[in-house]
Amino acid sequence: MRHLIPYVRHGAWGRVVAPAIAVSFSIDSREGGKVAEQQRADVAIVGGGVLGLAHAWHAARAGKRVVLFERDAQARGASARNYGLLWPIGQPAGFLLQMALRSRELWIDLLNQCKAPMPASGSLHVCYREDEEAVGKEFCSLGPAQGYTCEWLDAQHTLEKCNALRQKNLRGAVYSPLEITVDPKVVLSELPKLLKERYRTEIRYSSPVRRVEPPVVETSSEAWRVDSAIVCAGTDFETLFPGEFKTSGLLRCKQQMMRTAPQPDNWRLGPALAAGLSMRFSGSFQICPSLDGLKKRIASEMPRYEKWGIHALVSQGPRGELTIGDSHEYGQNADFYDKVEIDDLILDYLDSYTSFHDRTITQRWQGVYAYHPEKPFFLATPMKGVLVITGVGGAGMTLSLGLAERICKRFFE
Template sequence: MTNPSYPSHPARTTHRTSERVVDTAVVGGGIVGLAHALAAARRGDRVVLFERDAYAVGASIRNFGMVWAIGQQRGAVYQRALRSREIWLELSAQTGMWAAPSGSLHLAHRPDELAVLEEFVATTPAARERGTTMLTAAEAVRRGPAVRAEGLLGAMWSPTEVNVDPRRAVPAVTAHLAEEYGVDARFGTTVRQIAAPRLATTDGAWRADRIVVCSGNDFATLYPEVFRESGLVRCKLQMLRTGVQPDGWQLGPMLCGGLTLLHYAAFEDCTARAALDARIRAELPFHREHGIHVLLSQTADGRLTIGDSHAYAATHDPFASEEIDRAILNSLGGFARIPEPRITERWTGYYPSLPDGRTELVTDPEPGVTVVNGLGGAGMTLSFGLAEEVLRR
């Protein structure tokens, strides 16, 4: 894929001085920063957004493109995910950006996996109200063209998940912010220092009534003490992508298997999860050691994205493990069959994660400044809803 093209617009200022003035300044051009720029612009703010790279190259374009409400903590976080889903679909309608409300299938090929899914559906009325239900094996095979029928015991269907193509969605949202709301998106611009309400940047001096710092994996440039005290670590993951599938083949619902039930917070309260965890640790210790669970999604042009693994540390080596990739692909083969499985792309991704179960870091290091970080692997799922909450504070 070629690099996306981002808009460049002149700054909007209130008067002619060397210090340009806006209502809200956002630091970071990934999905968290874009979401806060959108929330501010929708309420009428004059917004500038700074991104140090020429275009977004971090976690926001290295993911599945899954808006994955079903995996989020029950209660307020699940509702935040549903609000984000609404905004994604609104943006799709306004821009023509590809966003497929394809839903998801959690596939159970073992009795303990089925038990977790059945307990989740029985004990989660909010999900049932949104259409989450159990399917027979035959129903799941009819709904998902890639579903492996051999040994399938049943599946959980959730209609709330939306598939976006991150490499197209991030620049599309950026362009929409500039064209619809006049957001001044300044890529290739580093914010070197903040002393609210002022920002010192490589593009001169700025002043903003409110500053939102969404710096992703950069824990060192701005407010390093905040990140040091927060406990944030970096998660390293490995992902793969196939070529375009033949004859316009479509995945339909996004898919996952039993390992995913051990990864997402939605299933943590299920009593049946303990038996599943014990079996997986005994049968697949390598998978548990490397945080492997397997998801399958599709891009706008028909490629399939597969992954992933999870390693948590302050600093990671830069190397990818072929053994981890093989484990991911072997697990995929246990629940899915795809027409053309040849891998054409492999990469590592990195995102900030809070190790204690918190779903985000939102803190005010000084008056007029809010740091938003630590959404883990749920940035695409939670950012739009979270941004509205943050700007209402």
């Protein structure tokens, strides 16, 4: 747990075992006088996205009485708007890679409990240029000693893994068997059901929380008495503890993404696909000295891709649809208008190395996630008994269960 301690400023909480219950007593509400009926739980989770659900699961498994609050009818933030990829291959070597691998183990257990599909399709980082090949081979040489499961495939074996790739100029690929594709919609619907039915967790949708001051957590319609609270509010920096966020260094990152129609005849993509553009973003490939040359070439030859932080990654959902993206625009307030130029650049690059049966785009959207330019996540305790966790960047699906396990073990022991 030494990796978590630098981000934490206060203490821990005790252990109580029982289902969440309702008891009657009165408290003072900051607005509107008395609240006559109050609920009781050990832990309140604020935020029904993947990170909040992960903390709720671990807290419930530790025997805690848990209540989870989600401001919308269902989570609508970054957890609902991503590839659905569990992506250990993208994490830097060290404790984040180990956290991602542990998270993967936990996801397999959890998805089995939910009876949710989870094809372990793996991933390919395909290489069409000499510098991409150099980075790929170097990574496959250095990576296993750093904890990565990977191998270099020549062009023929790469095509055997995925017949959607263009053969011309293909040099090979970095293959990893560990990546898993899940459906975010299934996760956000089935995991709450599991929490309610198996772990007796209370879940309150359409319940924006306006006050967190243990022993009180208060929404606009009810109040709960709790021992502690974990706030996983994503990019909402303004509602709860705005002073913490103001000095946190957190940014928002906007992404543009797209989805095709389901591919015909039950055609399957196989591994999730990435290419040279993705290598420059990935924390894993930073171990390769040859990566600098690749970055310089892309910055020189592809300035518009550099400007918008574009790479072209594609995964396939359970119904056969392809999810495509993405771009990266950073700032406190991301532009809410999508840019046609960005979508065109993504599709043009994707077309340079793939050929699909049906490229019809049926959905376009943007996602926004919290990101810290220097830390892998943001963790703070603004008052005793309250933990704020956000800023896992684009790795929420990949890290959430492993990160929540570490946090809950530390604070619920």
